Amino acid sequence: MNEPALGKGGYSGAMALGKDYATQECSIARALEVVGERWTLLVVRDALYGVRRYNDFLVHLGIPRAVLAARLQTLTEAGVLEKRPCADAPRRHEYVVTERGRALWPALRALGAWGLDTFGGTAPLRLFRHVACGTELGAAGECPACGGLVPVEDVEMLPGPGLDPEPSDPVSRALLAPRRLLQPLTTDPV
Amino acid sequence: MNEPALGKGGYSGAMALGKDYATQECSIARALEVVGERWTLLVVRDALYGVRRYNDFLVHLGIPRAVLAARLQTLTEAGVLEKRPCADAPRRHEYVVTERGRALWPALRALGAWGLDTFGGTAPLRLFRHVACGTELGAAGECPACGGLVPVEDVEMLPGPGLDPEPSDPVSRALLAPRRLLQPLTTDPV
DNA sequence: CAGGGCTGGTTCATTCATTGAACTTACTCC
DNA sequence: GGAGTAAGTTCAATGAATGAACCAGCCCTG
Structure with missing residues (x-):
């Protein structure tokens, strides 16, 4: 109206x-x-975790191919991701998070924090720390010690106690190691 | 898997x-x-704004009745809202945000902040302030002056420069006045 | 240079969710 | 008794998601 x-x-x-x-x-x-569409925020989450390639999103999310293609296109058009040919292997594409996509981190972090203390029981699946000081992030993605919002690239992600130690897909396996957000994920060395 | x-x-x-x-x-x-379903977060948003009655959600959201009923039920079962008979008028119901629902405020605030500076141009539609000190909230719902997350009930909502000054539905009209979040909305005195 | 595999899709039929309109039920007020 | 309001339910039509199958380009190997 x-x-x-x-x-x-x-x-x-x-x-x-x-x-x-x-x-x-x-x-x-x-x-x-x-x-706000189904799967979209999980695609962005994976992109922030370092997933960049179509097939990695596919196996990690268990999403229908057509839906994934549609979401990647929407996100690219919206400027959240950027699609570009992979430098080393020209046949591959990469979907890289833009600044606009990185700006979604606080919202995702807040949603995750809510999901954890609402439905997650006591054991978190992943821990997020400020690399500079090692402090665990607060619910809004801020560093309680340094007292400000931590830039996404300065966030370190570690497996929490609730995480399955032997996941079946290679992407989940690659995400078991401690790593910085945004750091490109490699599944090749199997 | x-x-x-x-x-x-x-x-x-x-x-x-x-x-x-x-x-x-x-x-x-x-x-x-x-x-994450369609409309759900907007229902929660309205609930935080003070909307409590089925018909108020209905006219403000422009949502199909069946979908609204389904969302209210899901949210009630999830403990985000609480359904209860209205004290003064026994035939009416109220859907009131629970603590769990209030805990969604930072996530909604972060999403809104992202939406604003990504697609909203320059004029915000609503402003949010910390009642205690009058400072405008940061993107995560924190008070930049006091330096902490502001409890939802201490947030004041004011119409921003971009807001339509003459909305057609009574709920939007009631939401034009500065008001605290969670404060029950009344549309009766027309 | 044929064949196979990988990457990144598209197409399709089926199932599921959303929509908007119409109908229902219970209660109150006149 | 009749109108009106609040809070739904029901229904047919439309639109989106799912999963399986198919496809095209590129690269490597034999």
């Missing part, structure tokens, strides 16, 4: 009917139009 | 097939199973 004031910020991709929240004049609704 | 380790935290409602992320061993995925 209100005037929608659509996409002022560079993303004007026509959303398929029924996916937008036309009457909602609200930046949460704007965000959800891009990132 | 991994063992799912489902719902340890008091919510064991059977999710309809195809809504869960069965292979995802991750608290973000757990959160999204509850809160």
Whole structure:
């Protein structure tokens, strides 16, 4: 009913009917139009964890191929990911998180923190630390010791006590080792 | 493929097939199973804004009645909302945010902040302030002056420069006035 | 240079969810 | 008794997700 004031910020991709929240004049609704579809936030999560290749997303998420292709395209058009040919192996593509995608980290972190202390019991699956000081991040992705939001690239991810130590897919296995966020994931050396 | 380790935290409602992320061993995925469906986060947002009644959600969201009923039920079963008869008018119900629902505020705030500076242009639609000191909240819902997460009930919401000053539905009109979050919304005195 | 494998998709039929309109039920007020 | 409100349910139609199968380009090997 209100005037929608659509996409002022560079993303004007026509959303398929029924996916937008036309009457909602609200930046949460704007965000959800891009990132609120099924699987989308998990794709972004994986991208922040360092996953870059189509097939890695595929096996790690267990998502239908068509849906993955659609989500990668939406995210690329929205400027959250950038698609580019892989430097060393020209037949491969990479989907790399942009600054815009990195800016989603606090939201993902907050959602994860909520999921953990709401449904997760006591054992976290992954721990996140500020590399500079080793302190574990707070629920908003901030460092309680340094007192500010930690840039994504300065976050170290470690396996928590609740994580399956022997996952079946190679991507999960690669994600068992402590690693920085955004650091490209390699599954090749099996 | 991994063992799912489902719902340890008091919510064991059977999710309809195809809504869960069965292979995802991750608290973000757990959160999204509850809160990741279409409309759900906007319902929670409205609940935090003070909306409590079925018909108010309905007119404000422009959501199909069946979907609203389903979302309210899911959220109630998940312990995010609590359904109870209205004290003064026994035929009415109220859906009130629980502590668990209030804990979603940082995530919603982070999503909204992302939506604003990604797609919103320059004019925010709503401003959020720490009541105690009047400072505008940071992107994670923290108070930059006091330096901590502001409890939801201490957040004041004000109309921003981008907000339509004459919305057509009574709920949007009631939300024009500065108000604290969680404060019950009244649309009766028209 | 034929064959096989890898990567990154597309196409398709089936199933599931969302939509909007119409209908229902219970209760109150006049 | 009739109208009105609150909070739904039911239904047919549409649209999206799923999983399996198919495809095309590139590279390596024999």
